[in-house]
Structures are given as C-alpha cells and as structure tokens.
Amino acid sequence: xxxxxxxxxxxxxxxxxxxxGINERGGSITITKRxxxxxxxxxxxDEAWKSLKGSWVGRVTIADDIADADTADLWEVVREGTxxxx
Numbered sequence: 001x002x003x004x005x006x007x008x009x010x011x012x013x014x015x016x017x018x019x020x021g022i023n024e025r026g027g028s029i030t031i032t033k034r035x036x037x038x039x040x041x042x043x044x045x046d047e048a049w050k051s052l053k054g055s056w057v058g059r060v061t062i063a064d065d066i067a068d069a070d071t072a073d074l075w076e077v078v079r080e081g082t083x084x085x086x
Contacts, residue, residue, distance in 0.1 A: 002027040008038060 002025060004018070011018065011031045018029055022043050029041040 003030070004028070005030045005032060007031070008033045 004027065006014070006018065006029060008031055011029070019041070021027070022029065022041065026043055028043075030037050031039045031041065
C-alpha cells in the first residue's frame with residue numbers, strides 16, 4: 001500500500017489514473033491545495049453482496065392458490081362493468 005500526496009491541479013489532470021491505481025494497488029492519496037491538505041482519497045470498503053433469494057422463507061406464508069385466485073371483485077373497473085351489463 002502506497003500513500004501519495006498530489007496537489008489539486010495534478011489530481012484534476014490525472015484523476016482517473018490515480019483512482020485506478022488505488023483500486024489496483026490500494027493505498028491512499030492526500031490532495032493538497034497551496035501545500036495544505038484538502039482531502040484524502042482511500043479505497044472503498046468491500047461490502048459482501050448478499051442474494052435476496054430465499055430472504056422471505058419462514059417470514060411469509062401464502063394462504064391460498066395465488067395463481068388461480070379470482071380477484072375480479074377487488075377491481076373497481078371490473079365491478080362497474082358488471083353493473084352496467086345488468
């Protein structure tokens with residue numbers, strides 16, 4: 001891991017390559033303006049990605065057959081159409 005110090009003008013000109021270097025080799029960059037530290041760039045922490053598959057198992061139960069359930073009476077537009085036909 002290497003620490004670099006660059007002035008703001010150099011950082012602006014080489015930003016992408018400096019960030020690629022941090023991504024590949026680690027380390028950090030202190031950005032200075034007129035010789036005074038302005039900001040520090042460090043690698044982002046690795047966050048483990050967790051699949052959502054199965055996350056509702058044991059938390060949700062389905063009471064009836066949801067694939068063949070008749071929900072027509074829940075839709076206002078369907079109820080209105082039924083009333084007009086009568």
